[in-house]
Amino acid sequence: MRRPSSSSTLFTLAVGLVLAPVALAQTPGPSPAFQATDTNGDGRIDRAEYHNRLMDAFFLLDQDKDGYLTAQELPHVAAKAFRAADSDSDLKLSAIEYMNERFKEFSAADKNRDGILSHVEVEVYDGFGRR
Amino acid sequence: MPERRDVRWFRARGRHGALAAVLLMLAGCASPGGGPGGGTAIGGLGGAAAGGLLGAALGGKGAGIAAGTIIGGLVGAGAGSLLDTNSQRVRNQTVQRSLESAPAGTASSWTNPDSGSSGSVTPVRTFQNAQGAYCREFQQTVTIGGREERSYCTACRQPDGSWKIVG
Secondary structure, three states, X not given: OOOOOHHHHHHHHXXXXXXXXXXXXXXXXXXXXXXXXXXXXXXXXXXXXXXHHHHHHHHHHOOOOOOOEEHHHOOXXXXXXXXXXXXXXXXXXXXXXXXXXXXXXXXXXXXXXXXXXXXXXXXXXXXHHOO | OOOOHHHHHHHHHOOOOHHHHHHHHHHOOEOOOOOOHHHOOOOOOOOOOOOHHHOOOOOOEOEOOOOOOOOOOOOOOHHHHHOOHHHHHHHHHHHHHHHHHOOOOOOEEXXXXXXXXXXXXXXXXXXXXXXXXXXXXXXXXXXXXXXXXEEEEEEEEOOOOOEEEOO
């Protein structure tokens, strides 16, 4: 079984701590976050929907709106996880670097490898996938 | 009781499509039928983000917009024909605040009790253009005299922090 990388895991954990966590695993149906991401309402999250959500997140996290995320803008992300995402080692994350890191999580959560996330896959990943 | 100024203007124009037409012409916005994004997924983060796979943003964002800093061209001069000065100001502040800090899918409403006009602004997608500037597609509604018009716009953030309609 494919498991998320340790850096990806740390990155997700750290970012998730910043952001009002929701008990996804206890939600009987798709969570509000899932529904918000599933913009076409088909009950699944495809890569385009995930990309859109991440781009919105990137923009909102980028406090000075310079187009990059620094460690200061991600204060709860572990240094190791930040360095792992910072592929060009310029001490800041471009949108592409941020996306690349976050899409590792998409792939890790997509257990049946169909390129689409069900709410169950999301809940399993958030609840158990990072153990 | 005399009619409110916005209502008088709207009645004078006589046709329901007048507002949309002017907005489209001068603000470069698309009609609802056209939709944003040219067929791309409209999407993004709605409301407060959760942690985990779908989490990644927000948490206290939203401050930091100086009221009244909107550039006049944001929603076009046409809106000035439709809304009184105070309504324009309130609307423009709401647009600026929404584009700067609201997650996609989150509606920001405005109202001018003096004129009775109201509206809302909802970002629907965020992207970076070729120059790396942030751009956001958003849906805008304007209600005058009880009639609501809806349009889709794209605005890009300028170096001075203002947002300019680009299409």
